[in-house]
Amino acid sequence: MKPFGTYQPSAQIQKKIDWCHRLPANWLGKQIAQLLRKQVLAQSAMPLDLTFDQVKLRCYLNDNVSERGFVFMPWRWDAIERQIMLDALPPEGVFIDIGANVGLYSAIAATALNRLGCVIAIEPNPPVFERLQFNLTATRDGLNEQPRIETMQVGISDEAGSFELFLDDSNLGASSLLEKDQTQQSIQVSCQTLLEVIEAQKLSRVDVIKCDIEGAEDRALIPFLIDAPHHLLPHCFIFENNQDQWQDELLETLLQRDYVQTHKTRLNYVYQLRQPIHFRAKQQKIQTAIPAIS
Numbered sequence: 001m002k003p004f005g006t007y008q009p010s011a012q013i014q015k016k017i018d019w020c021h022r023l024p025a026n027w028l029g030k031q032i033a034q035l036l037r038k039q040v041l042a043q044s045a046m047p048l049d050l051t052f053d054q055v056k057l058r059c060y061l062n063d064n065v066s067e068r069g070f071v072f073m074p075w076r077w078d079a080i081e082r083q084i085m086l087d088a089l090p091p092e093g094v095f096i097d098i099g100a101n102v103g104l105y106s107a108i109a110a111t112a113l114n115r116l117g118c119v120i121a122i123e124p125n126p127p128v129f130e131r132l133q134f135n136l137t138a139t140r141d142g143l144n145e146q147p148r149i150e151t152m153q154v155g156i157s158d159e160a161g162s163f164e165l166f167l168d169d170s171n172l173g174a175s176s177l178l179e180k181d182q183t184q185q186s187i188q189v190s191c192q193t194l195l196e197v198i199e200a201q202k203l204s205r206v207d208v209i210k211c212d213i214e215g216a217e218d219r220a221l222i223p224f225l226i227d228a229p230h231h232l233l234p235h236c237f238i239f240e241n242n243q244d245q246w247q248d249e250l251l252e253t254l255l256q257r258d259y260v261q262t263h264k265t266r267l268n269y270v271y272q273l274r275q276p277i278h279f280r281a282k283q284q285k286i287q288t289a290i291p292a293i294s
Helices: 011-022 027-043 065-072 079-088 104-111 126-141 194-200 217-227 250-256 279-289
Strands: 048-052 055-059 094-098 118-122 148-152 161-166 186-192 208-211 236-240 259-264 268-273
Touching (some): 011 048, 027 065, 055 065, 055 126, 065 104, 079 104, 079 208, 079 236, 079 268, 094 104, 094 194, 104 118, 104 126, 118 126, 126 148, 186 194, 194 217, 208 217, 217 236, 250 259
Parallel strands (some): 094 118, 094 208, 208 236
Antiparallel strands (some): 048 055, 161 186, 236 268
């Protein structure tokens, strides 16, 4: 794959994208952004290598709704959720991105972390995973403080094994373990449980988990909430509201682990621990749990 910067937008296209980022977060801003988006898509060959502060992305735009949202309407696309994530992540924190797509959340999280921090970005769809890897590498390479970044081409479910991933060619970020249309194509993907991933990555803490897997959020999160030791519970969960597709009581399970709903946005829920675990307390718990070697 050609290095980042190969597909720089023209000055005219860059100006239109920059304009989108300065628009007001209201009806008029949305109308202007849609017009500018239409012009950019019509006048540009894809992909485009775009930089937003420290985040570097190779954007294809035509087949990814999240990319288009972030590039043209960042003040609308998960703006509240992204700020909550940043507020909840200390510089040495750990961010887990389940259904990472092309890495928008993960790249933003990486810019807030130092060399002790960690991003685990999980995406099972092969072409999307390739874009994810590229974006996170490009972003990390430009940072003064480079956190640990791990990308995993797996799905997260309630058990390990091989599962069907149903694809959406018009929006690569909408692929799901749940079949939504009998005409959908599918591929086989390997899945793990979230706790297996955390243990395999040897994580001693988790600060924020974002989960957007198109209706399978309950399958990914409930087993973790039931089985995870207290010191591995994140301060914050951000997950897509697909309640009509869930088969189990995810929200009730969160309440049972002492989480409270702090935000409900246009698309997502945010739940946070009623009493956040401080890292020193986590370290103490781990040290107490490990017997001394004499």
